[in-house]
Amino acid sequence: MKRAERRGKPTGAAVLVVDDEADIRELLELTLLRMGLAVVSAGSVAEAQGQLQAQRFDLCLTDMRLPDGEGLDLVRYIGEHCRDLPVAVITAYGSTENAVAALKAGAFDYLSKPVSLEELRTLVKSALKLPERQSEAKPTYQQLLGESPAMRQAREMIQKLARSQAPVYVSGESGSGKELAARLIHDQGARHDQRFVPVNCGAIPENLMESEFFGYKKGAFTGAEADREGFFQVAHGGTLFLDEVADLPLAMQVKLLRAIQEKRVRKVGATDEDAVDVRMICATHQNLTALVESGRFRQDLYFRLNVIELKMPSLKECREDIHALAQSMLERMAGADGTALRLSRDAQEALAAYDFPGNVRELENILERAVALCGGEEIQPGDLRLTPARQSGDEPNGGKWPLQDYLDRVERDAILEALGMTRFNRTAAARLLGITFRALRYRMERLGINEPRS
């Protein structure tokens, strides 16, 4: 490229472009330069690694197929050596597997070939808008409280997910804070100044689903007196959170899959499609894997939605947090004079021993009721009205049901043991476990296991 063409005022943000085809590299370079960015190019994985060692970048854009390796190798290299650097991959058209593999390996987003310059500009803008990494020591947001290892892991995972555009599947029991987690991912990510649109899929009548999701044109059906936007159009640029996604009927699952794949939706009664740019987060308290196996949830949609799983811990797994959580809730419920009720020692013990099948939401309900019932300044065990816990050993089946939870625990124990023995050397731990490094990384991510900070 001629020097004279390098116009635009660099903002200081630097982008590394990795592609071995000169025509595409130049196209990307000039587009980025015109956005006022500084651009450095590399034609191979090795060259890119050299550039990454030589200087600091704010974004990396890499082709999937390079002469000396795969774009995925570079994504993994960046994950290991430049953790804060967002990386996006360019994949061949229609190659969903590659796109999903890249997101799983830690890519922030992907572009399909032929590259649309509009999509490229949107992606770059959102990548460079990512908020600075939060200081890790203390949570700056108060909504997900607790210092138990399980809760800290969930919070750290949320921070990581906020920096990506990958679809997220939030699993966890009822009341464990799945929607809150989705909101935090949105609020801490690049889309924070756009809409977060929560949808309870179980609450929409089947015959209205299509028009609710995709909108409708005036006159599309009786009663359609004006054009109306659907959830996808409203969430354009932001995040669409599908709660209770397992409740979607199969016919709707097909339409949703298409919308996600094509990034386009058609209003009911319309001839044209609208392009939509939406980050998908979904959740259900049901076991989605089992639903896929029984044919009630489409496998292709499952793979599209469940690129990365975030497991929200049950309150039982964060027992040590119960007291602090209860205190903070009571402060929020303080009366007009600002004085909050306290828990008596007996009430504290009763809460600590309780199982909370309804998790944090149940704790909140219990405390609201107790505040209403309590006559004095201290809440007594009687005010809590706890349902009697199961006698001795709260897991009559030895904790083997639900099977997935049991297997996750076994997997987590084995991985933690191997990591402990190898002082968190993941390569050595993977060897000990007899799995690949990549498989270990994936499993750790899935189970929310993070390296302890020294």
Next chain:
Amino acid sequence: MSDKFIIAVDAQIAALVPRFLANRAADVDKIRAALAGADFEAVRVVAHGMKGSGGGYGFPEISRLGAAMEEGAQRRDAAAISALATSLETYLENIEIKSEDGQMIDHRSTTPGS
């Protein structure tokens, strides 16, 4: 064929378009040379590059022809590739480029390069 195709290109990258098109004209020659030597792998590589880049520059037709030639190379179908190369040549000869802001761009006097 006397009908001209008028293509509007993204103003931000308009400066790159003449050389991009000159490179594609050079690709036609490369493909014909490769076909003469029955080197279908060389055809496939050139066609694959065309498929990936055409749409980005605002020429989906070039991506379409590239994809078809790539398939032709996989089938070792010399006749189909030859016909597609001719279509590409005709297409390149008959396009007029204007920038999105309406300015016509002369792309005929540019030589290939990278």
